Amino acid sequence: MTKAIDIKPLTNELPSHFADRVGQVYAKSVTTQHKKDNGQFFTPTEIAHFMSGLVRQTQDKLKILDPGCGTAILSSSLIETLVKRSDTIKEIELVVYETDKDILPFTQATLDYLSKWLKKNKIKFNTTLDTNDFVLENKECFEQSATLFFEPKNAIYDIVIANPPYFKISKEDKRATVAKSIVWDNQTFTQSL
Numbered sequence: 001m002t003k004a005i006d007i008k009p010l011t012n013e014l015p016s017h018f019a020d021r022v023g024q025v026y027a028k029s030v031t032t033q034h035k036k037d038n039g040q041f042f043t044p045t046e047i048a049h050f051m052s053g054l055v056r057q058t059q060d061k062l063k064i065l066d067p068g069c070g071t072a073i074l075s076s077s078l079i080e081t082l083v084k085r086s087d088t089i090k091e092i093e094l095v096v097y098e099t100d101k102d103i104l105p106f107t108q109a110t111l112d113y114l115s116k117w118l119k120k121n122k123i124k125f126n127t128t129l130d131t132n133d134f135v136l137e138n139k140e141c142f143e144q145s146a147t148l149f150f151e152p153k154n155a156i157y158d159i160v161i162a163n164p165p166y167f168k169i170s171k172e173d174k175r176a177t178v179a180k181s182i183v184w185d186n187q188t189f190t191q192s193l
């Protein structure tokens with residue numbers, strides 16, 4: 001089995017393309033059941049680029065969130081797009097969440113390469129790979145007064161980009177309990193970050 005550490009970036013490879021390659025290697029190394037259990041379906045690069053192209057930003061200092069990041073293809077594509085579009089970006093802070101322990105070395109490989117790529121582009125970069133459950137960690141956001149972004153007072157992130165896991169969980173699940181303000185099916189609901 002190919003380990004994450006064995007996958008090296010190609011000359012001038014974009015971080016999103018690297019994330020895609022790393023993701024393909026990882027996907028071959030785990031079972032279909034494992035992917036199903038984690039709601040793990042990776043975004044193709046074309047879709048990631050399309051999503052990134054929809055983002056509008058004007059700040060030169062950005063804080064970005066990628067919850068349920070997989071190999072971080074979405075945040076890589078977003079950052080590349082922003083950097084290519086604007087020569088005023090000076091600093092990026094990226095927070096990614098991922099609960100699947102098996103994928104973490106692959107995620108880290110992308111983040112390391114993204115960090116190098118941004119250094120080459122003279123952009124200050126700071127990243128956090130949080131292995132906690134995103135829903136449980138951000139449970140206060142299900143209450144009315146809190147938000148991940150938009151409200152100036154509570155603004156945490158400037159941009160959130162995500163392809164959430166989709167699977168059914170029971171209403172007794174801890175995630176369903178913390179998200180009860182938005183759960184409207186009595187039996188089960190489809191988890192959407």
Ligand SMILES: C[S@@+](CC[C@H](N)C(=O)[O-])C[C@H]1O[C@@H](n2cnc3c(N)ncnc32)[C@H](O)[C@@H]1O
Nearest residue numbers: 038041042043068069070099100133134163165
């Ligand atoms: C649909 S995949 C998308 C991966 C990546 N964002 C992409 O677009 O290719 C969702 C990812 O979220 C992770 N995940 C599932 N539940 C999570 C949770 N509660 N908190 C953080 N990550 C989670 C899964 O392990 C999986 O890698």
